[in-house]
Amino acid sequence: MQSISHLCRGSCTLHIFCVESVWPLPQKLAISEERYPLSPTHFNFYYGEDQASIMKDCSLLDSAFTRYFPLIFPDLTSGNPPTTLPGLETFSQLVQQEEDGTYFINKTEIEDFPSFQYRGILLDTSRHFLPLKAILNTLDAMAYSKFNVFHWHIVDDPSFPYQSRTFPDLSSKGAYHPMSHIYTQSDVRRVLTHARLRGIRVIPEFDSPGHTQSWGKGQPNLLTPCYKGSSPSGTFGPINPASALSYIFMSQFLKEVTSVFPDPYFHLGGDEVNFSCWQSNPDVRAFMQKMGFGKDYTKLESFYMENIVNITSNLNKTSIVWQDVFDYHERIPKDTILHIWKGLPAQYKAETSRMTKAGHRVLLGAPWYINHIAYGQDWRISYNVQPLNFSGTEEQKKLVIGGEVSMWGEYVDATNLSPRLWPRACAAAERLWSDESQTRSAEAAFPRLQAFRCSLLRRGVRAEPLSPGHCSDEYRGI
């Protein structure tokens, strides 16, 4: 009855009939007053004539069509709400219900594509372990908001929940609990599949050489022993960049994890390396001298990162690193993507200019650290970000591949993840998807975001309220 064509990522035209507003706003949306009833019993999707032959075996779309039905007609189905690909998601947001329960959609012309190709959310599963269910629920909500990258900051100083096939001690000794607080290979596969079916890429981060305290528990001789005077103090610093064993371990470990996570991008971290432990260690100092680094430990860090980036490159992955790596060492391989996380607008804009001038692709994280909470409607701050408003040529602007919302885990676990993330993250979702010229006003976006928040709630996402009021289907989903 209705035809949807071009549902795959990229340019997308929907010839459908509907009425309500959509979040994030499509590039072109023309809703007419002409109203068409939708009958659940006669509803079907089919490919347009021009796509029929190409799409015939597109199992991803076929399975999305199947999962999609109860989202449009919630009254007629039960069970977990499914998610959709971007075009289906838009369609599902346009279907409305009369008071008597009948469904309808207004005739609508849509042309749509994302403004930025990379629209990510970072979850931190090291500072607090997040149960699989919390991750899968986040993936659902991401698909509803058209985020397409799950940046899995899977390990860090506090714990190592990734269960490695090659080095099982990393989690058995480095996780908060060796059984209940780990991600098994099967858990990881479940996340990957759940994400793939929703058009979401999973990019893992194994941050080094800093942020690795938990690695040291299951992998002796990996971290740098810190010294107090002439003897070891018993504490450890970053991965030991002076030891050949470190590179042998990292090669083996990266070989495993780059095969477990199929995405062509891989996040290597590289942020916040504290030099004091390296400085205290006589072996590291001897290595510095041998390499001619003088007293400049940024050179040592660069040396380490260069090796790690090369290992990753040989494993056919494109590296993403935090901005620190560029700040210390501008000669990193050109195809390395730089992830900006520091500073206020003036600072991150200047950084974006410098990086793109050096020819690097850039990922903007700094303005969307939404683990930092404030009272009231702080989503407006996220919404007002202008990723391309920095000094640079058109060529430089094209190098900004997108942005990422970070939900660091110092104060976040499964008790508060969802309401802290949703709908606050939706502001960045629209900024990264929609045409900036049509979405300049947070005030104008507000009622549409409120409606979308109610959709999230109805679909089982514990999204917090933006102002006094209520949703019509409140608490049905949660």
Added chain:
Amino acid sequence: MQSISHLCRGSCTLHIFCVESVWPLPQKLAISEERYPLSPTHFNFYYGEDQASIMKDCSLLDSAFTRYFPLIFPDLTSGNPPTTLPGLETFSQLVQQEEDGTYFINKTEIEDFPSFQYRGILLDTSRHFLPLKAILNTLDAMAYSKFNVFHWHIVDDPSFPYQSRTFPDLSSKGAYHPMSHIYTQSDVRRVLTHARLRGIRVIPEFDSPGHTQSWGKGQPNLLTPCYKGSSPSGTFGPINPASALSYIFMSQFLKEVTSVFPDPYFHLGGDEVNFSCWQSNPDVRAFMQKMGFGKDYTKLESFYMENIVNITSNLNKTSIVWQDVFDYHERIPKDTILHIWKGLPAQYKAETSRMTKAGHRVLLGAPWYINHIAYGQDWRISYNVQPLNFSGTEEQKKLVIGGEVSMWGEYVDATNLSPRLWPRACAAAERLWSDESQTRSAEAAFPRLQAFRCSLLRRGVRAEPLSPGHCSDEYRGI
């Protein structure tokens, strides 16, 4: 096997044997290293010899004993975790479990009583409707933290969810939804019973004359018609203080609600009255003239509040009002309790001085508006409050009956209530219960609060984390 005496409110001595820390900290706690096993199959409570005859028919305690068992021995029971009275709660926090699953308690001497008699939490069910389950769960967590007053800010401008017997239109027209977003008489009774069994008083607030927009929907001729020039603008202001109908309605309505809520205290609001609508209305202006109030609308507000306080007094209730009423009108009846909600420490301390000097009992709310969130460990700010650190005599200090944590509902509903309230409210719980001289350091309290947060989680309260880490029984309860 163990004897517990004096469990009722007030001075309390427990002769029990145990080890772990308790939140809030008892007035006197001496935990010895002597350890006693507890056998679930042989465990029993009985009254000490001196209480046996008095307590024989204390059904409140008997039912608490019954509900209490699964809290001490969670492995052996299933179902919803129950709650206890203060002494039982302390005991339950002292029982520990060996790795092999056996229970034990260290020999402990406790003498305990609360520093302040009034330890409240305000929930706002008007800006967002809170399902009954969310309220009951909050009452559970309150009992665990030894809060003893639930201040139910039940109606306000945005909605009127209380279903009145006398004026059913108030909710059928003033609630967000006349069926799904109301508290029926049976709902209210359920809250009252749940609270009573946990030693919690329920003090309702029916705030007037301001904050009453939702009242006007189901009660015509109650609110003041605002004027634009010489004709009504179509909008309404506070309750009309110039109309006899207002006082007749309030008498009837207060007669109902003071009988529904049995607590001897009753909160009448009286805050933030906007005078501009009154000023615009010719009838109100004529009334001002007749009463000789000149242009001073605070006199009109005082006149209204005086009448409402008198009506409430005749219904044998002690009134609580927000500080505005005192600020405008110092001659209110001496037994009226004043609730301080404004300002930074210097301001609320000065206000406390003034009020107690005038002989009023005072309730301190200002420092604990924890709906205002901030990044990080903001519980420390709540913890460092010193309610008696104001300029005044010993007699004045005795007039500070306690304090209250407010969780206003602009940005809070069932999606985020629990993690926003817990464990942040626990800081005030300890400040109001424990000896200030023993609980000066937030740093020293921190590990104990973390352990208590884990207890809340295990008992089914969605309490958010305070720092990176994990609980041993994480997510079992939620």
